[in-house]
Amino acid sequence: MKNRLRVLRAEQDWSQAELAQRLGVSRQTINALETGKYDPSLPLAFKIARLFGRPVEEIFEPDADLR
Amino acid sequence: MNESLGCSPKASPRLWAASLIFSLSLIAATWMQKYLTLGRVSGLAVAVLPAAGCAFLLFEEVRYMRRLDELQKQIQLEALAIGFPAAMVLLVLIGFLHYGGFLPQKMDLRNLWLLAPFCYLLGVLIARKRYL
Numbered sequence: 045m046k047n048r049l050r051v052l053r054a055e056q057d058w059s060q061a062e063l064a065q066r067l068g069v070s071r072q073t074i075n076a077l078e079t080g081k082y083d084p085s086l087p088l089a090f091k092i093a094r095l096f097g098r099p100v101e102e103i104f105e106p107d108a109d110l111r
Numbered sequence: 112m113n114e115s116l117g118c119s120p121k122a123s124p125r126l127w128a129a130s131l132i133f134s135l136s137l138i139a140a141t142w143m144q145k146y147l148t149l150g151r152v153s154g155l156a157v158a159v160l161p162a163a164g165c166a167f168l169l170f171e172e173v174r175y176m177r178r179l180d181e182l183q184k185q186i187q188l189e190a191l192a193i194g195f196p197a198a199m200v201l202l203v204l205i206g207f208l209h210y211g212g213f214l215p216q217k218m219d220l221r222n223l224w225l226l227a228p229f230c231y232l233l234g235v236l237i238a239r240k241r242y243l
Contacts, residue, residue, distance in 0.1 A: 068180070069181070070180050070182070072182065073181070076182055084181070092185070
């Protein structure tokens with residue numbers, strides 16, 4: 045799954061550590077999300093969407109075979 | 112960051128302290144069984160000593176796991192999924208080799224459980240490499 049987390053974080057001028065703190069996860073988790081190595085759970089995806097004030101589908105995009 | 116929640120694997124001094132206490136209880140029990148003449152009650156107390164250390168470690172481990180975030184829990188799950196079967200395979204293999212006479216008969220099989228934490232650590236390394 046692709047996501048726009050890095051772009052959205054940059055827009056807010058937040059560091060990975062800052063975003064991690066706001067979401068209540070570790071910095072390593074933010075890094076794994078941004079590099080696409082880990083897909084978040086539904087609750088975390090909604091938490092991210094709420095934090096950035098955007099719908100989930102605007103932040104996360106399924107892989108081509110799931111579209 | 113979740114360090115404030117004690118979520119980072121580095122932020123668990125209590126877990127390290129429990130590991131140290133367990134190790135010391137093991138060393139103490141081994142030493143006492145080897146070098147002291149123990150009565151029935153004191154012998155039982157010494158035999159149970161490592162189990163008490165292990166129970167404390169288990170309590171701290173569960174407490175630590177509950178504070179991890181979802182990716183860290185995923186890593187721990189994969190580490191156990193790799194480490195547990197790996198340890199089982201090695202233990203069975205060593206057991207059969209030993210009873211088949213392919214390993215020194217004087218070999219002390221009591222310490223084979225040490226393979227389990229090593230296999231778990233190997234599992235952690237493999238899982239971390241995948242996600243981090």
